[in-house]
Amino acid sequence: MRIANLNGRAQLLFGTGALDIAEASQGEFGPDPMSLYPQWAQFLAWAGRQNGDHATQYRVDELGAPVPRPRQVFAIGLNYAEHAAETGMSAGPDVPALFTKFAASLTGPTGSVDLSGPSVDWEVELVVVIAREATRVHARDAWSHVAGVTVGQDYSDRDVQMSGECPQFSLGKSFPGYGPTGPALVTVDEIEAMQTEALRLRCWINDELVQDGTTDQMLIPVPQLVERISAVCTLHPGDLIFTGTPAGVGMGRTPARYLQPGDTVRTRIDGIGEMIHTFTSPSYVNGN
Structure with missing residues (x-):
């Protein structure tokens, strides 16, 4: 459902x-x-x-984020080998690179998003929604703690993310609108009924296909992610896990390519749905 x-x-x-x-x-x-x-x-x-x-x-434009106010939002970096390679970072096979997207970044599957600067990147992701409390859950039991999945984008201001001696992953990925999800949560039983071991993830910029991967390319699959996170942090009903992105992001290109005012991003995971967002020039508050 x-x-x-x-x-x-x-x-x-x-x-x-x-x-x-x-x-x-x-x-x-x-x-x-x-x-x-x-x-x-x-x-x-x-x-x-x-x-x-x-x-x-x-109407699709009436839909908001399926989980609008999660208690916790976890995100996984470098979970696809080709994406790690294109960004010049090393991906360990057993240790997830974990950060958070602050909940204020969440938005629905359509609408406009203000650019925060000249280096905003795109990352299509499968997002997992937790159904019941999970503490030190074994991977074999992980899916029983999951309500379902939805489509997500981990938009990232790379200048902010990489500023300073210690990267600011969470801050650079948490501007307003930088965590869209939707269009709906698809329950685990419906995903299982598709009888496929892999879901196809794609992202288009102005109708140009820029990302095309499948979830079976994850270095650390969903059950192992739930096991690793719940070994440290108790997962609560409604928590989100952004599970990583395949290759094709802007910072991995030569020269690097980032979103511009007027760009439209279409994000799709087959069997789950599609999101569409248009990027606008930065807006300023209080005259600044």
Whole structure:
């Protein structure tokens, strides 16, 4: 099944129709998308009995981030070997390069994003959503702690990220709008029903394909990421894990290429969905 955030309310999607969860459940589940995760098992049981008979039409531009206010947002760097190579960094086979994207960077699957400067890069990523608390979870049990997956972009201001003696990964990747997710959360059972071991990730800049990879190229797959993170940090319902990007980012090109005002970025993971964002010139506040 597919769960979306439509104008701030949790919805089940049926094709081009949306079923308001709070209304359809007669208040058993609240309208806030975040309220579903602490009741995930009960919600899945209820949702599995629903159909699209009473769904109403919606517009994609009405969708927000499927998980709008996660408690924690983890992100993994250098998790695809070719991406690590193109950036001139070494990727260890067993140790994830982990940082955070601050939750203020999250936004929905469409809209405009202000550029923070001249070196903003793109990174298509599979994003994992946690369903239930996970502490020291073994990889073999990891998927039972996952609600589903969605499409993400880890937009990055490389000048900010690489400034100073110690790189500022989290800061450079957390400007407003630099963490879009969507268009919906796709539950684990639906991914399994696709009967594929790999999902195809692609990114286009103004209709030019710039990234094309598959999730089976991850150096550290999702179950091992959940095991490694939960060995240190307890994962909570609704937490996000950005799982890394394949090759094709701007900083890996010669010469480097970055987003410009007016550029449109289309981000797609087959079987999950697509996001579209347009970049605008930096806006300034308080006259600065």
